[in-house]
Amino acid sequence: MNFASDNIVGASDPVLQALVKANDGAMAAYGADDITKRVKARFSEIFEKDVTVLLVTTGTAANALALSSAVPPYGLCVCHKEAHVIDDECGAPEFYMGGAKLAGLPGAGAKLGAEDVSAYLHGLSKSIKQMPPKALSISQVTECGLVYGLDEIAALGRVCREHGLHFHMDGARFANALVALGCTPAELTWKQGVDILSFGATKNGCLMAEAIVVVKPELAEALDYRAKRAGQVISKGRLASAQFEGYFADGHWLANARHANRLAQLLADGLARIPGVRMGWPTEANEVFPIVPQVLDKALKDAGVIYHPWPGTSLPKGESVGAEEALIRLVVSFATREEDVHKVVEIARSAMSRLAAE
Ligand SMILES: Cc1ncc(COP(=O)(O)O)c(C=O)c1O
Structure with missing residues (x-):
């Protein structure tokens, strides 16, 4: 009986069937195929907004690339001190941000409170010696299994706006949070101010498929280039997209x-x-x-x-x-x-x- 994680199991049947279906014949490579086009359009439907989507193979790649779009090399990204991005990714976010730092704050249940984040930001010096804060990253579900409520995300979103920060959500367990709250993907993200999301699917049924969902267009500008430099432009892209097709079909x-x-x-x-x-x-x-x-x-x-x-x-x-x-x-x-x-x-x-x- 293995309860070590939600990635100790394989992929679900509908995902595998979608893969088998997509396996036949020749299609354009590097994401120029019809399945990828369909899946990207499906993300925009699901999020009720024109989002830019980049499919990647791991959650670490999603987080590192998403944060590299949001934080310049001299910037600071605020997160919880036990967040996956700071504790479990071997410095990948800092590596891809090219010098920027993660600042880990405390908080019960691995949650960040808007007041604590605000106090931390107000306490930072404006000196040239201080890296300026550029983004906030939260994990939904948190590393302690808690789900941020919509009001809590909205309050963090307001802090981000007040301080000019981009707002990133690590949604490795996005679907689990979504059904726990009974809300829509739009309500869980951009309606509360989230600008960019690491959308996890591997833990919940895919083989190895995660997506960066970009709400704020400026954060999507160089994403393709960043992905290529990170080795995350998948040549047989349709096999990544097909996983999402199976994943989304019939509310699977x-x-x-x-x-x-x-x-x-x-x-x-x-x-x-x-x-x-x-x-x-x-x-x-x-x-x-x-x-x-x-x-x-x-x-x-x-x-x-x-x-x-x-x-x-x-x-x-x-x-x-x-x-x-x-x-x-x-x-x-x-x-x-x-x-x-x-x-x-x-x-x-x-x-x-x-x-x-x-
Ligand atoms: C909160 C969180 N973020 C991201 C990830 C994705 O990590 P990986 O690079 O292993 O797919 C995980 C997986 O354990 C996680 O728990």
């Missing part, structure tokens, strides 16, 4: 995300009912973060449940992980089976009652 992407979120809730509810287990953060999308006794952590691992430990640095105020406890992350994907969720809960429940009886 939303069904996948709903499945993952529902099972994550089931897992969280089941674990939270076990004495000695509590949640580090509430389960708002497809990730579950229980704080468990170390003996239970060991029992779960011994039973073959796979997951990662997680840092407790952004736990809510007053919450902490005790000396005999562990904070762990279990991620549910579109392919997770409900029976496996029940199995994990059962393993945890019986392990805890056995340990209590000893």
